[in-house]
Amino acid sequence: MGDIDLISSSYALTKQGVFVVAMAVLVLLAFAILLSVVVLVHHLWSDRERRVNRERFEGAATFLAPYLVTTEEELSAAVARARAKFGDRAVGLVLRRARFDLKGEVASRITECLLEMGAVNELIRETKSRRDWRRVGGARGLGECGGEKSRTVLMDLAMNDPVGDVRRAAREGLLTEGHAQATQVAIDSFLQDLPRRAGWRRSFYARLASVASADLLDLIRSRQLSSGEEKLALEALGDAGAAAALPLAIAATRSREPELRATGIRVAGKLGGEVEFPLLLRSLEDDAWFVRAAGARAIEWMLGSRRIAAPDPATQRDATTLLGTRLDDGSWWVRANAARALSRAGEEGIVVLFAAAEGRDRYARDAALAALAMASLDPVRMARLREIAGAGGATEAAAVRAAAVRAREVPA
Amino acid sequence: MGENAGGTTTVIVAEDNFLTAHLIVATLEKAGYRAIAGRDGDEVSRLIGTHRPRVLIVNLNLSRPSGMELLRTLRKAYAELRAIAFLAPTQADLRAQAAGLGAESFFESPFDPSALVAEVERLAGE
Numbered sequence: 001m002g003d004i005d006l007i008s009s010s011y012a013l014t015k016q017g018v019f020v021v022a023m024a025v026l027v028l029l030a031f032a033i034l035l036s037v038v039v040l041v042h043h044l045w046s047d048r049e050r051r052v053n054r055e056r057f058e059g060a061a062t063f064l065a066p067y068l069v070t071t072e073e074e075l076s077a078a079v080a081r082a083r084a085k086f087g088d089r090a091v092g093l094v095l096r097r098a099r100f101d102l103k104g105e106v107a108s109r110i111t112e113c114l115l116e117m118g119a120v121n122e123l124i125r126e127t128k129s130r131r132d133w134r135r136v137g138g139a140r141g142l143g144e145c146g147g148e149k150s151r152t153v154l155m156d157l158a159m160n161d162p163v164g165d166v167r168r169a170a171r172e173g174l175l176t177e178g179h180a181q182a183t184q185v186a187i188d189s190f191l192q193d194l195p196r197r198a199g200w201r202r203s204f205y206a207r208l209a210s211v212a213s214a215d216l217l218d219l220i221r222s223r224q225l226s227s228g229e230e231k232l233a234l235e236a237l238g239d240a241g242a243a244a245a246l247p248l249a250i251a252a253t254r255s256r257e258p259e260l261r262a263t264g265i266r267v268a269g270k271l272g273g274e275v276e277f278p279l280l281l282r283s284l285e286d287d288a289w290f291v292r293a294a295g296a297r298a299i300e301w302m303l304g305s306r307r308i309a310a311p312d313p314a315t316q317r318d319a320t321t322l323l324g325t326r327l328d329d330g331s332w333w334v335r336a337n338a339a340r341a342l343s344r345a346g347e348e349g350i351v352v353l354f355a356a357a358e359g360r361d362r363y364a365r366d367a368a369l370a371a372l373a374m375a376s377l378d379p380v381r382m383a384r385l386r387e388i389a390g391a392g393g394a395t396e397a398a399a400v401r402a403a404a405v406r407a408r409e410v411p412a
Numbered sequence: 413m414g415e416n417a418g419g420t421t422t423v424i425v426a427e428d429n430f431l432t433a434h435l436i437v438a439t440l441e442k443a444g445y446r447a448i449a450g451r452d453g454d455e456v457s458r459l460i461g462t463h464r465p466r467v468l469i470v471n472l473n474l475s476r477p478s479g480m481e482l483l484r485t486l487r488k489a490y491a492e493l494r495a496i497a498f499l500a501p502t503q504a505d506l507r508a509q510a511a512g513l514g515a516e517s518f519f520e521s522p523f524d525p526s527a528l529v530a531e532v533e534r535l536a537g538e
Contacts, residue, residue: 069435070525102523104524301508305509
């Protein structure tokens with residue numbers, strides 16, 4: 001009797017357990033369905049919002065563009081009509097982006113319109129928010145608006161905001177117009193808290209080099225930057241094509257620090273002329289492999305994209321000979337850069353490359369084939385290159401040869 | 413090449429940024445040119461084949477194909493096409509490469525509309 005009770009009670013318990021589990025599964029299922037519906041609705045809604053915003057932006061941009069690029073049309077009235085049709089948000093965004101794209105008198109007119117429609121005041125309110133991301137957004141927006149009112153707020157944010165991201169956004173905004181006082185405040189703020197990431201520092205130097213290269217040059221000369229920072233700043237000046245930085249680059253090539261020598265060589269290759277050619281050639285014999293690689297790359301820039309020839313035939317011959325010796329350098333980078341430079345060195349360079357491509361040194365062979373694959377060759381040499389690339393069976397260089405041939409098979 | 417029946421010079425603008433393309437087109441239209449924008453390489457190639465413009469304005473940072481690739485292809489196919497390139501201020505190397513491919517003039521953002529018109533006038537007039 002006791003056993004039967006025990007069995008029926010266990011059975012009841014099991015039945016109850018199954019019921020509880022089934023209910024739990026149902027509840028979970030219902031919850032999952034509900035969640036999916038919420039996610040789907042949110043997705044559809046935000047997708048629609050994005051589409052509507054994009055359409056409004058494009059509508060406002062199409063409508064306003066003819067008024068933005070000239071001083072002859074009445075811009076305020078057009079902006080008022082656009083605000084009624086496309087909304088303040090879309091019009092404000094179009095004006096800010098256009099202000100960022102244009103300069104001169106037309107840009108000043110856009111700033112006035114942004115002030116008139118209250119967009120600047122709204123962004124200033126955002127910079128006073130307790131939320132960091134709002135202040136970052138406000139600072140970025142003010143940088144796009146330009147004008148004195150925006151600058152005053154940005155200068156304060158760049159020096160005094162407690163959050164690094166906000167100070168950085170403010171600094172970038174201050175550099176959009178090239179205004180002297182704003183640039184100086186941006187530099188002071190930057191030196192006050194040098195950003196951790198090298199990418200952010202590079203970005204600052206690049207912006208500064210493009211709007212106020214003289215200020216960046218002064219900063220380097222002032223010796224306030226460490227050697228590492230000096231390299232980044234010098235590279236930025238080279239990228240911006242700031243010719244006034246050439247003497248500094250030449251001085252850097254004489255540094256005892258190989259990294260600084262390499263930077264100097266790279267920048268001299270971007271800014272220098274035929275007078276700097278011998279300097280680049282000397283760098284091919286440097287003890288540090290990355291200086292030799294920088295030298296070969298700089299010669300390639302000079303001869304190739306910058307179309308600057310060696311000052312005389314003797315220097316040209318020296319260049320070809322030296323670059324040829326670098327084809328069996330211990331460093332892959334030096335070999336590759338030297339081969340590419342030779343491919344730009346005219347007939348003599350091509351002859352040296354073909355000799356290397358058929359030679360016994362497999363490193364030189366690979367570098368020469370890869371460079372010849374990208375060079376401009378006559379049909380006879382093209383056929384010879386295919387022949388060389390196809391010969392020799394499977395070696396370590398097979399992939400390079402195949403790539404070389406494939407590259408030449410694609411019509412230029 | 414480049415002039416339609418009304419004597420208007422045609423300029424093709426290769427720019428994938430919607431607003432920038434409209435600003436360039438509006439600038440040129442105000443100056444009396446017929447300007448048409450294309451957002452990618454295929455569209456620009458088709459426009460050039462159809463309209464045979466005298467001047468091309470190309471953003472070197474265009475993607476798929478890159479502005480450089482587009483410039484290379486189009487200058488090869490249409491040797492008489494005059495090219496103006498738009499690029500970022502920090503792209504001195506790209507500028508030199510584009511010059512090697514035949515770009516004759518360079519503009520950085522932000523640009524002055526009147527300077528752009530003057531440059532198009534110079535290239536279209538030569």
